[in-house]
Amino acid sequence: MTVMLEIKNLHTTVGGREILNGVNLTIRAGEVHAIMGPNGSGKSTLSYVLAGRDGYTPTQGSVTFQGRDLLALDPAERAAAGIFLGFQYPVEIPGISTMNFLRTALNAVRKARGEAELSAADFLKLVREKAKTLDMDPEMLKRSVNVGFSGGEKKRNEMLQMAMLQPRLAILDETDSGLDIDALKVVSHGINALRGPERSLLMITHYQRLLDYVVPDVVHVLAKGRIVKTGGKELALELEREGYAPYVGEAA
Amino acid sequence: MSAKRRNGFQMKTMAASTTNDDKLAHYRAAFEHAQASETLWRRFVELGLPARAQEAWHYADVGAFSRESWAMAAPADGAAVRSLLSELALDPATSLVLANGRVLDDKGVGSAAAGAAALHAHSLATLNEALTPRAAVITIAAGETKTLTVASLTLPAGDGEMAHPRIAIKVAAGARADLRFIFAGSAGKRYWSNPVVDITLGEGAEARLVSMAREGEQALHTGVIAATVERRARLILTELILGGRSIRRETLVDFIGEDGAADLAGAYLGGGETRIDVRSEVSHLSPRCRSRQLYRGVLDDKAFAAFQGRVYVAPHAQGSDAAQSTRSLLLQRTAEAAAKPELEIHADDVKCSHGATVGELDPDMLFYLEARGVPPAEARSMLVKAFIGEVLETIADESLRERNIDRVGRWMTGRGEGA
Numbered sequence: 001m002t003v004m005l006e007i008k009n010l011h012t013t014v015g016g017r018e019i020l021n022g023v024n025l026t027i028r029a030g031e032v033h034a035i036m037g038p039n040g041s042g043k044s045t046l047s048y049v050l051a052g053r054d055g056y057t058p059t060q061g062s063v064t065f066q067g068r069d070l071l072a073l074d075p076a077e078r079a080a081a082g083i084f085l086g087f088q089y090p091v092e093i094p095g096i097s098t099m100n101f102l103r104t105a106l107n108a109v110r111k112a113r114g115e116a117e118l119s120a121a122d123f124l125k126l127v128r129e130k131a132k133t134l135d136m137d138p139e140m141l142k143r144s145v146n147v148g149f150s151g152g153e154k155k156r157n158e159m160l161q162m163a164m165l166q167p168r169l170a171i172l173d174e175t176d177s178g179l180d181i182d183a184l185k186v187v188s189h190g191i192n193a194l195r196g197p198e199r200s201l202l203m204i205t206h207y208q209r210l211l212d213y214v215v216p217d218v219v220h221v222l223a224k225g226r227i228v229k230t231g232g233k234e235l236a237l238e239l240e241r242e243g244y245a246p247y248v249g250e251a252a
Numbered sequence: 253m254s255a256k257r258r259n260g261f262q263m264k265t266m267a268a269s270t271t272n273d274d275k276l277a278h279y280r281a282a283f284e285h286a287q288a289s290e291t292l293w294r295r296f297v298e299l300g301l302p303a304r305a306q307e308a309w310h311y312a313d314v315g316a317f318s319r320e321s322w323a324m325a326a327p328a329d330g331a332a333v334r335s336l337l338s339e340l341a342l343d344p345a346t347s348l349v350l351a352n353g354r355v356l357d358d359k360g361v362g363s364a365a366a367g368a369a370a371l372h373a374h375s376l377a378t379l380n381e382a383l384t385p386r387a388a389v390i391t392i393a394a395g396e397t398k399t400l401t402v403a404s405l406t407l408p409a410g411d412g413e414m415a416h417p418r419i420a421i422k423v424a425a426g427a428r429a430d431l432r433f434i435f436a437g438s439a440g441k442r443y444w445s446n447p448v449v450d451i452t453l454g455e456g457a458e459a460r461l462v463s464m465a466r467e468g469e470q471a472l473h474t475g476v477i478a479a480t481v482e483r484r485a486r487l488i489l490t491e492l493i494l495g496g497r498s499i500r501r502e503t504l505v506d507f508i509g510e511d512g513a514a515d516l517a518g519a520y521l522g523g524g525e526t527r528i529d530v531r532s533e534v535s536h537l538s539p540r541c542r543s544r545q546l547y548r549g550v551l552d553d554k555a556f557a558a559f560q561g562r563v564y565v566a567p568h569a570q571g572s573d574a575a576q577s578t579r580s581l582l583l584q585r586t587a588e589a590a591a592k593p594e595l596e597i598h599a600d601d602v603k604c605s606h607g608a609t610v611g612e613l614d615p616d617m618l619f620y621l622e623a624r625g626v627p628p629a630e631a632r633s634m635l636v637k638a639f640i641g642e643v644l645e646t647i648a649d650e651s652l653r654e655r656n657i658d659r660v661g662r663w664m665t666g667r668g669e670g671a
């Protein structure tokens with residue numbers, strides 16, 4: 001299997017503190033990886049580094065995405081290359097309708113990928129179809145991006161964006177938190193729909209439950225800024241029983 | 253009635269008038285040339301040129317009125333008028349066009365002394381009245397509805413020329429006006445445009461005004477809209493300011509009857525070394541009138557903008573309801589914005605609120621857009637349009653609204669920012 005993402009010895013300092021200190025991670029095409037770990041261990045930080053957020057430039061190490069140096073690209077170029085970050089806390093943008101946001105994003109990405117922009121009619125058809133699979137009311141798309149959306153609605157909106165952009169590597173930061181039981185099934189279904197031999201997933205989660213629906217190939221434990229344990233899907237069950245105590249000590 | 257409450261226009265300038273004499277000398281010639289009345293000249297001298305010491309002109313580029321020996325612009329060249337009209341996508345057959353202050357094709361010309369009381373106490377409006385005795389006159393009869401675009405173009409032959417376009421509008425009782433104003437001019441010339449729009453709304457009338465000022469990048473603009481609002485009449489004004497070197501837009505509203513309403517919204521964008529000075533003065537002179545003011549500024553480079561919003565509530569104007577909100581967005585730290593609300597309230601049963609903020613583009617929003625593939629410049633442009641959206645949403649006509657949103661987009665593109 002070809003390598004989708006390769007992270008080597010990644011170090012990152014945020015606000016003067018080293019948050020990631022030597023992350024190594026290889027994800028192959030078609031694989032689903034899960035990262036679990038205590039609060040504050042650096043999971044979201046890792047996702048921001050991969051998406052290219054300002055202030056999250058690595059101090060050491062390398063990230064290769066489909067053979068390219070990911071760190072040389074700006075966030076929009078990364079999105080065009082196929083990186084998608086599902087935000088732990090999706091951002092509210094007053095004054096920009098969700099529909100306009102989706103259309104601008106999709107067309108920007110298509111343009112960067114050398115594809116033609118979608119016509120208004122084709123776009124509308126596509127967005128309606130994707131919204132339906134996520135059980136989203138199309139009326140919601142007229143509202144400003146995430147403004148006044150409930151926690152669960154925001155997460156569904158993230159999944160809608162992912163479904164529209166069809167990324168190669170989706171990094172989903174706690175997409176399951178804040179979802180009710182039915183919504184979790186809908187969202188999991190949306191994630192599974194993206195799976196395929198050409199795509200990979202990196203799911204950050206605190207709960208085993210999501211992993212019942214989207215079964216991972218590999219599970220990692222991130223503690224104090226590095227990956228301290230890697231295993232199969234049974235590792236998630238073990239963590240659920242035992243907690244992080246054994247790993248937190250080890251990394252110190 | 254107006255002299256006292258208009259905070260200093262008269263009192264302070266009287267004291268300064270001796271030093272103003274020299275500065276006024278060359279205006280004397282223009283008055284004589286225009287055969288303006290001695291009464292107007294005396295009023296102009298008494299008011300004096302605007303000075304920084306006057307509250308109302310505190311942020312204005314007051315030196316501009318005497319820095320140059322402004323001469324009246326001759327009639328504009330016909331080809332230049334046609335080319336600017338086509339650039340603005342305006343049809344001269346259906347628009348009312350003023351070029352260098354003169355009404356083209358003699359459409360609706362008339363003499364028009366200042367109607368709005370506020371204009372009698374305004375020195376630049378007095379100058380306008382004296383130098384352009386023939387105004388464009390628009391009358392909308394009782395119960396009628398009229399939609400019209402008015403373009404005021406300044407196309408001087410050389411630098412240092414001025415024009416004083418004058419537009420008088422009477423919206424009779426129960427009539428409806430839907431008027432669009434465009435103020436534009438020569439790209440490279442140093443000219444001064446000093447337009448006055450004097451509008452009276454009769455009982456129960458409604459006027460929707462959309463004004464777009466996109467003067468040349470060397471231009472000085474000092475425009476006034478003065479509205480006299482009778483009982484139960486409603487004024488809805490949307491202003492867009494996006495061009496000029498030094499630009500002042502002033503809105504003066506007098507509620508002279510009960511239950512009137514005024515919704516004022518304005519968006520101003522400045523880059524380079526543009527100086528923008530937006531002022532409003534809403535006078536609640538009758539009970540139960542309602543005013544809303546919503547202003548948004550976007551400033552880049554070394555641009556400076558000030559917003560001064562004044563609300564006056566007369567002693568007997570009980571039940572007045574006035575709200576004002578102004579926000580500015582600085583695209584660079586070198587840009588600057590000032591906001592100064594002024595409330596003068598003499599009645600006790602009154603609702604009055606104001607708020608002002610200055611901020612920058614939100615980095616979280618930018619990152620969110622970029623993480624979805626929107627290139628940085630386009631992301632910034634989207635956020636600027638969203639910021640101004642609230643103002644442009646007040647334009648009822650959808651195609652006019654879209655055109656103005658596009659103008660903001662093009663303004664951003666002109667600054668090297670996205671589509």
Ligand SMILES: Nc1ncnc2c1ncn2[C@@H]1O[C@H](COP(=O)(O)OP(=O)(O)OP(=O)(O)O)[C@@H](O)[C@H]1O
Pocket residue numbers: 014015016017019037038039040041042043044045046088
């Ligand atoms: N701007 C900042 N300045 C200083 N410290 C920061 C900054 N941003 C994040 N941190 C710290 O970095 C550490 C890692 O944060 P991160 O959000 O990556 O954790 P996480 O693993 O995603 O936690 P959670 O499970 O709670 O989401 C935390 O201790 C956090 O306080």
Ligand SMILES: [Mg+2]
Pocket residue numbers: 043044045088173
């Ligand atoms: Mg986190």
